[in-house]
Amino acid sequence: MPKVSSVVVPYAAYLRVYEPLAAFPEPERTHWARYARRPDRPSYQDELRRSLADLLPTPPIPVPVHESGDAFVLDVDGVVCVCPWRTRLRGWQALGDLAEELPPSVLDAVLPPLVRHQAAQDYERWLARNPDARPWIRTATWQVPLNWFVLVSDDERRYEKRSGEVPPMLRYRTPMVQARRRVARALRTLKDTIEEGPLIDGLVDVGRWLEEFHPRSLVELDYGGLVHALPAGELEGDHSAADVAEGIEALRRGDGTAAGEAYGRLVERWRAVRDRRSAN
Numbered sequence: 398m399p400k401v402s403s404v405v406v407p408y409a410a411y412l413r414v415y416e417p418l419a420a421f422p423e424p425e426r427t428h429w430a431r432y433a434r435r436p437d438r439p440s441y442q443d444e445l446r447r448s449l450a451d452l453l454p455t456p457p458i459p460v461p462v463h464e465s466g467d468a469f470v471l472d473v474d475g476v477v478c479v480c481p482w483r484t485r486l487r488g489w490q491a492l493g494d495l496a497e498e499l500p501p502s503v504l505d506a507v508l509p510p511l512v513r514h515q516a517a518q519d520y521e522r523w524l525a526r527n528p529d530a531r532p533w534i535r536t537a538t539w540q541v542p543l544n545w546f547v548l549v550s551d552d553e554r555r556y557e558k559r560s561g562e563v564p565p566m567l568r569y570r571t572p573m574v575q576a577r578r579r580v581a582r583a584l585r586t587l588k589d590t591i592e593e594g595p596l597i598d599g600l601v602d603v604g605r606w607l608e609e610f611h612p613r614s615l616v617e618l619d620y621g622g623l624v625h626a627l628p629a630g631e632l633e634g635d636h637s638a639a640d641v642a643e644g645i646e647a648l649r650r651g652d653g654t655a656a657g658e659a660y661g662r663l664v665e666r667w668r669a670v671r672d673r674r675s676a677n
Contacts (some may be wrong), residue, residue, distance in 0.1 A: 410623040412535040415478035420611035429479045433470045460488035489520040544599035548576040551639035573614040580604040590648040
């Protein structure tokens with residue numbers, strides 16, 4: 398059996414916010430400035446491998462004991478922008494989501510009730526000391542939520558096919574001001590044309606999250622390991638952000654037929670991924 402460190406961990410997509418160093422208070426700002434100069438910064442696969450390694454002991458460790466001092470770093474036109482991992486906070490939040498995703502018997506086998514109860518108590522105590530805490534990274538397994546595609550544009554799409562053992566890459570990056578503007582426009586259209594639903598609720602939620610960051614931040618939608626779940630040949634032709642934008646624009650014009658066609662393309666594209674999830 399290969400070591401955890403050698404395994405490519407698939408099936409998770411990410412929505413990340415990179416904030417400029419100026420957005421961080423001291424001494425954190427100095428820490429990230431120093432960290433950004435490191436030549437050996439870890440990747441998103443390293444982050445996932447570390448989280449999986451914590452699940453191997455008995456009993457498992459669902460949330461790291463100590464907060465991570467790692468981050469993803471970008472240089473945007475000479476400005477260093479940082480996306481802290483904040484693995485403890487995200488671990489606690491992920492535990493809350495597991496109850497909705499897994500049957501009780503499976504959940505108890507993966508994470509015993511006593512372990513979850515202790516983690517929940519730790520989170521309550523931590524949250525009382527850090528009431529304004531929020532993650533810089535959102536994670537989705539086996540899917541990219543449709544509301545994420547609203548934040549980006551097809552012309553911001555970057556796809557790299559790559560070769561050999563290096564997996565392909567598909568991501569979008571956009572300025573924070575653009576992402577917020579697109580959320581506001583989409584919400585106006587959706588609230589004027591359809592009844593309340595998951596897409597509207599998701600957009601409201603992600604819009605509130607974006608408001609918590611510096612206006613000169615960068616937003617990144619990264620397919621991450623989800624590229625392994627898409628059928629061969631499908632990834633290169635995946636223009637889901639364009640389909641979402643086309644569907645919302647069609648609703649704004651009152652063209653229900655065109656909106657339905659755009660939605661149909663999205664459903665067809667992601668059905669194969671949902672089927673693979675069910676098979677697992």
